[in-house]
Amino acid sequence: MARAATTADAFNAVAEPRRREILDALADGERPVNDLVGLLDLAQPQVSKHLKVLREVGLVDVRQEGRQRLYRLNGPALKPIHDWVKEYERTWSERFDRMDAVLDELKRKDEGDGTDDK
């Protein structure tokens, strides 16, 4: 099933490499937009555009402090992505559990037919 090209959820928002870089930068703590401009070597309008997308899906929060707007990562919004990785891990765990059963059988067969090719 194709996903919409819009940035409707966290997955779409993080599909853009520069937005992932912003999230990585914010993982270390709150930052004003100018910090991000310097870190990413991107023009301020571009950074602002990415931040807008990230705010729309809730991955980033903003607060005003004096004349600065400070951006921070909203961890819980990453949960769907974390869940995906966990699901991926679970898929492989299920496969490997079944492989255990297959291997037990192969081991018994090896012992059973008396051949030893070691």
Added chain:
Amino acid sequence: MTSSGTAKVTLPGDKQILITREFDAPKELVYEAWTTPELVRRWWCGERGEMTVAEIDLRVGGKWRYAMIANEGFEVAFHGEYREILPNERLVSTEAYEGIPDPDEHAALNTLTLTEVDGRTTLAVLVEHPTQEGRDMHIESGMEGGMQEALDRLEQVAVSLR
């Protein structure tokens, strides 16, 4: 539950995902279970569905194709080509998910390595996406079909925030 435990998934690089697991069996048997169609049929689906296709032409340049009908009713299929074969030790192959446009263009390169110590074998699968585009496409394609994707350091961030 055995002490072999669960699969461990880590993200060693921006375009990589590494899956590891220890088995209480010699590497010859793990390799046999990994490369024999009748045996692959018994484990590849996990608890997710029924395997409908398990084709393996185990030679360099040979093709493979796996397909399953998921419990939810849809088909999930992957295919690829063997690039390097060192029996019982190492197997390099491509892996394309058929659920996206131009699957082969975005195929990942998978390297299986088997390391045996005292009769126990550590299996490792390193999945590498060739391009940023391929990786991003997999993210765009979403959750369907067990997409094989490393999400940069985001997963680690998510774990640290749990």
